[in-house]
Amino acid sequence: MTTNVYGMVAKRHMHQFGTTSEQLAWIKVAASHHAQWNEHAMLRNVVTVQEVLDSPMVSDPLHRLDCCIISDGGGALVVVKPEIARQLKRPLVKIMGAAEAPKGQMGGDVDLSYCGAAWSGPAAFAEAGVKPADMKYASIYDSFTITVLMQLEDLGFCAKGEGGRFVMDGNLISGVGKLPFNTDGGGLCNNHPANRGGITKVIEAVRQLRGEAHPKVQVPNCDLAVATGIGGLLGSRHGAATVVLGRE
Amino acid sequence: MSERKITAPANNPESEPFYKAAEEGKFLIRRCTACKKAHWYPRAVCPFCFGETAWEEASGKGVIYSYSPMRRAGYTLAYVTLAEGPTMMTNIVDTDPDSLSIGQAVKLKFVPTDGGPPVPCFTAA
Numbered sequence: 001m002t003t004n005v006y007g008m009v010a011k012r013h014m015h016q017f018g019t020t021s022e023q024l025a026w027i028k029v030a031a032s033h034h035a036q037w038n039e040h041a042m043l044r045n046v047v048t049v050q051e052v053l054d055s056p057m058v059s060d061p062l063h064r065l066d067c068c069i070i071s072d073g074g075g076a077l078v079v080v081k082p083e084i085a086r087q088l089k090r091p092l093v094k095i096m097g098a099a100e101a102p103k104g105q106m107g108g109d110v111d112l113s114y115c116g117a118a119w120s121g122p123a124a125f126a127e128a129g130v131k132p133a134d135m136k137y138a139s140i141y142d143s144f145t146i147t148v149l150m151q152l153e154d155l156g157f158c159a160k161g162e163g164g165r166f167v168m169d170g171n172l173i174s175g176v177g178k179l180p181f182n183t184d185g186g187g188l189c190n191n192h193p194a195n196r197g198g199i200t201k202v203i204e205a206v207r208q209l210r211g212e213a214h215p216k217v218q219v220p221n222c223d224l225a226v227a228t229g230i231g232g233l234l235g236s237r238h239g240a241a242t243v244v245l246g247r248e
Numbered sequence: 249m250s251e252r253k254i255t256a257p258a259n260n261p262e263s264e265p266f267y268k269a270a271e272e273g274k275f276l277i278r279r280c281t282a283c284k285k286a287h288w289y290p291r292a293v294c295p296f297c298f299g300e301t302a303w304e305e306a307s308g309k310g311v312i313y314s315y316s317p318m319r320r321a322g323y324t325l326a327y328v329t330l331a332e333g334p335t336m337m338t339n340i341v342d343t344d345p346d347s348l349s350i351g352q353a354v355k356l357k358f359v360p361t362d363g364g365p366p367v368p369c370f371t372a373a
Contacts, residue, residue, distance in 0.1 A: 004325035007316025015314070015350045059318045059325075060345070107295030108288035108334025110327055112314055235314075235327075236337065 003067060003144070005235035007059035010146040012112040014061065016161065021061055023164030024145040025052035028065050028188050030172035031142065035185025037216040042069050043189040066145040068186075073193035075203050091210035092248035097128030100241045113161075114154055116240030117228055121155035124226070128244035132156040136222045137180050137208040139201035141229030142187045148172075151228050152179075155242065174217040183208065183217035198229040202243065209247045223247040252323050254339075256364020265303060266290055267365035275356050275368050277306045277332055288334035307331045308356030310370060317345030328354055328370050339369045347372070 013019045029049055035041035047065060055064040085092050101119035125131060132155055140148045149163040157179060158166040171177035184190045184204040187197050205227040207213045225245050232238030259267055269276045278290040282299025286306075294301050313335050315326035324340040326348075340348060341359055353373035358366035 001325070004316045004318055007318075008314040008325060008327060011316055011350065012314035057319065059316045062316075105289075107291075108286070108336060110313060110329075110335035112327070 002233065003059040003062055005233045006144045006146055007062045009112045009150065009235040010061050010066075010144075013146065013149065013161075013163075016113055017164065019149070019161075019164035021053055021063070022049050023168055024061075024066055024149060025049040025063075026167045026170070027142070027145040027148045027172065028052050030167070030170060030177070031182055031186045031188040031190075033170075033173045033176075034183045034217050035189030037214040038185045038190055041185040041190040042071055043185070062144060062146070065188075068143050068188050068192040068197070069190075071191040071193055073191045073200070074196050075193075075199035077199065077202060077206075091212075093206050093209045093245050094248055095243060096130065096246045097124040097126065097244040098242065099123035099127065100239060102237070102239045104237045112235055115150050115230055115234055116238055117151045117154035117230065117242060120240040120242040121151075121228060124228075124242040124244050125156070128246070130224060130244060132226070134224050135179070135226050137183070137205060137219045137225040139205040139225070139227035140181050140186075141198055141201055142182060143192070143197065143234075145188070147230065147234055148181070150234060151230070151240075154240075155226065155228060174219060180208075180217070180219050183213050183219075195231060198231065198241070201227045201229055202245075205243075205245055209245055252321070254359060254361045254367060256361045257367055259365070262292055263290065269303075269305075270358060270365050270368065273358060275306045275308050275358075276303045277330065277334065278302065279304055279332070286330075286332040286334050288330070288336040306356075309373065310354050310356075312340070312348060312350050312352045312354055312370075314350060315340060315345075315348055317348070319345060324348065326370065336368075341369045341371055343372045 052065040099120040101116040103116035153163040172181040174180035205225040228242040278301040279286040280294035280299045283297040309331040310328040313327040317324040329335040354370040355373040
């Protein structure tokens with residue numbers, strides 16, 4: 001059922017904007033490039049676009065490799081007062097902007113071309129006083145490849161409908177593209193502890209800002225990052241949350 | 249491929265008239281008496297303007313807004329936009345999934361459930 005709903009979002013995006021399965025596959029390819037360096041990742045093999053397309057169809061147009069893994073796990077964040085943070089003698093990361101937004105079933109006015117991040121993203125960037133183009137790194141919740149594409153567009157990294165072209169040719173791979181994403185391998189390759197899949201996004205963003213990501217995927221001089229996610233179902237009802245983080 | 253057993257829908261006082269009509273083969277929706285807009289799923293209060301709403305029988309005609317066939321499980325989930333306006337989540341039944349397309353005309357077909365009232369699905373028009 002979950003995959004079906006995301007499948008409908010992908011199908012609609014393809015119909016409306018000409019997005020292709022090859023373009024969606026690039027998102028998984030980028031995640032796998034990062035996961036190869038993460039010894040804890042469940043899937044460490046680098047995959048190709050063709051391998052994604054050749055994996056079994058689950059819910060058309062989403063293949064098995066368009067879907068995240070399912071794992072155990074969890075995470076925690078310690079948020080402290082500035083004076084305590086300074087005593088810890090650790091690289092400091094501050095919350096610059098944050099926003100949440102629900103998207104419901106709209107009484108039947110269904111529009112699958114956007115998600116709640118279309119509200120939470122711009123609000124978080126506005127509070128932080130920065131633009132998507134300023135981001136050195138992005139953690140994008142990735143239950144499915146289409147989940148990433150939708151949020152990239154809604155956060156404003158590219159125009160609506162341009163997500164397919166944006167993610168192509170390794171644009172999300174650290175050291176290769178313009179927007180390194182999910183450098184731990186994300187939910188697509190590293191871990192996805194059910195409804196705790198969001199916190200791992202914030203954790204990897206903090207690692208990047210502290211310069212503590214794996215050297216092979218660490219973004220040089222990473223001083224601004226965003227983490228965003230949705231909970232619920234992309235194609236029916238969900239909540240979206242976005243946080244903009246900065247290095248002190 | 250429509251051999252899948254569909255779980256009986258949860259019923260409550262608000263939805264009871266809908267399923268009672270469904271058992272008689274009638275597909276009801278609700279429309280606002282104030283703003284005149286139809287919505288889905290049926291609610292006592294209009295989700296757009298909070299006005300009073302009333303039942304009406306829908307035409308059962310619609311077009312596919314989006315769909316996703318799960319071939320191995322043997323069903324196709326879809327959003328169908330009704331002729332009356334609202335878009336509803338449903339299943340496309342008795343139709344080869346390879347023959348489907350977004351924008352395609354479909355018509356209502358009630359499908360039996362496991363021990364409950366039938367639920368509205370759609371098939372190629």
